[in-house]
Amino acid sequence: MNPPTAAVRLDSDPLPLPAKKLTGQTAPARADRPFRGIALILASTVFLGSSDVTSKYLSATLPSIEITWIRFVVFTLVMVPGMLPGSPLFALRTALPGLQLMRGAAMLGSSLFFISGLRYLPIAEASATSFVSPLLVTALSIVVLREGVGMRRWLATAVGLIGVLIILRPGSSAFHVAAFFPLVSAACWASLLIMTRIMSGREVVMTTMTYSAIIGLAILCVLVPFVWVAPTWHDIFFGIIVGVASTAGQWIVVLAFRYADASVLAPFSYTQLLWVSILGFLVFGEVPDIWTVVGAVFVVASGLYTAHRERLRRSQLMMLEAEPSPNA
Numbered sequence: 001m002n003p004p005t006a007a008v009r010l011d012s013d014p015l016p017l018p019a020k021k022l023t024g025q026t027a028p029a030r031a032d033r034p035f036r037g038i039a040l041i042l043a044s045t046v047f048l049g050s051s052d053v054t055s056k057y058l059s060a061t062l063p064s065i066e067i068t069w070i071r072f073v074v075f076t077l078v079m080v081p082g083m084l085p086g087s088p089l090f091a092l093r094t095a096l097p098g099l100q101l102m103r104g105a106a107m108l109g110s111s112l113f114f115i116s117g118l119r120y121l122p123i124a125e126a127s128a129t130s131f132v133s134p135l136l137v138t139a140l141s142i143v144v145l146r147e148g149v150g151m152r153r154w155l156a157t158a159v160g161l162i163g164v165l166i167i168l169r170p171g172s173s174a175f176h177v178a179a180f181f182p183l184v185s186a187a188c189w190a191s192l193l194i195m196t197r198i199m200s201g202r203e204v205v206m207t208t209m210t211y212s213a214i215i216g217l218a219i220l221c222v223l224v225p226f227v228w229v230a231p232t233w234h235d236i237f238f239g240i241i242v243g244v245a246s247t248a249g250q251w252i253v254v255l256a257f258r259y260a261d262a263s264v265l266a267p268f269s270y271t272q273l274l275w276v277s278i279l280g281f282l283v284f285g286e287v288p289d290i291w292t293v294v295g296a297v298f299v300v301a302s303g304l305y306t307a308h309r310e311r312l313r314r315s316q317l318m319m320l321e322a323e324p325s326p327n328a
Contacts, residue, residue: 033259033260034259034260034264036259036260037256037257037258037259037260037264037265038256038260038264038265038268040252040253040255040256040259041252041253041256041265041268041269042268042271043252044249044250044252044253044256044269045249045268045269045271045272045275046249046275047245047246047248047249047252048245048246048249048250048253048272049272049275049276049279050241050245050275050279051071051241051242051245051246051249052114052118052123052127052276053123053276053279053280053283054238054241054242054245055067055071055114055115055118055242056118056119056123056280056283056284057238057283057284058235058238058239058242059115059118059119060119061229061231061232061235062229062231062235062239063227063228063229064112064115064116064118064119065112065220065223065224065226065227066224066227066228066229066231067115067239067242068108068111068112068115068216068220069217069220069221069223069224070231070236070239070240070242070243071111071239071242071243071246072108072111072213072216072217072220072243073217073243074239074240074242074243074244074246074247075212075213075216075217075243075246075247076213076214076216076217078213078243078244078247079206079209079210079213079214082206082207082209082210083210083214089206091204091206091207091209091210092207092210092211093207094203094207094211095202095203096199096202096203099195099198099199100199100203100207100208100211100212100215101211101215102191102195103192103195103196103199103208103211103212104211104212104213104214104215104216105215105216105219106188106189106191106192106195107188107192107212107216108215108216108219108220109184109185109188110185110186110188110189110192111185111216111246112185113181113182113184113185113188114126114130114181114182114185116178116181117129117178117179117181117182117185119178120176120178121176121178121179121181121182122280122284122286122288122292123276123277123279123280123284123286124273124276124277124280124286124288124292124296125167125179125288125292126181126182127182127272127273127276127277128163128167128273128292128295128296128299129164129167129168129179129182129183129186129299130182130183130185130186130189131186131270131273131296131299131300131303132160132161132163132164132183132186132299133186133187133189133190133193134160134190134266134303134306135156135157135160135161135299135302135303135306136186136187136190137190137193137194138153138154138156138157138306139157140190140191140194141194144194152305153306156302156303156305156306157302157306159298159301159302159305160298160299160301160302160303162298163294163295163296163297163298163299163300163301163302164183164295164298164299165295166291166294166295166298167179167291167292167295167296167299168295169291196208205251205254209250209251209254266303266304266306267303267304270300270303270304273296273300
């Protein structure tokens, strides 16, 4: 699952020169091409939605840990060029090994908890719940990045949380304890976004993706023997689809941020809810109930407003930076 990336900037200050020499590569410059970024983010939602639906399909026959393991095996195989010394794509030199380790663990947690929830929940409900991650980013930005958050963004966050409560309906007969899995997945994803922001401009995409693959697979290789179920060729085939679609979707998301800000792209990320709802109906015959739809509207509206406020804030900052100095 790859929820909207909220209004998390991925263009922070570049790494000082000595650290750039350590990595051996420099992060590519961003280009202001918002329509290309929007097209890429829309394409990513198709891949990511397909990965989620296929994961739910596999959850009927394989444990969640094993599905996630297959996903990360494929992910790691795709990233092998980044692990080969002498390769022009070699990407294991990093100036931020601790952050890479934590980010890799957060990516694994996001995938594992979301897939665990899919076993028990309708896919539209799980997806809508996990889209609370932009609101969690707002809270984490205060604690980790020391950012100021205004009353309007806090109100938007409160509206989003109300939407989640509408979807989950705790205390009612519709509530399932597995509903906490997408929430934990969203928290892991929000942590990943904060760490991505800290590292952006300081680590190239290949390095970050390679470490995420290695760390996730290493942890899963320890866990999977305890739940192993011999997969059929049918399971392996669809497991490969999960891995390829997920890896492609995540890579396209990263590319999209080279061309547009998160506040521009976030609204289009929500189209993933549309894809999973359509595929959920076609594959599983699932029709979202009225409460899931109403709650999703609250969550999406709060996310869109947060992105809107971030866009206004960035515009104001750019105007201030453009003003001539009174001492000039």
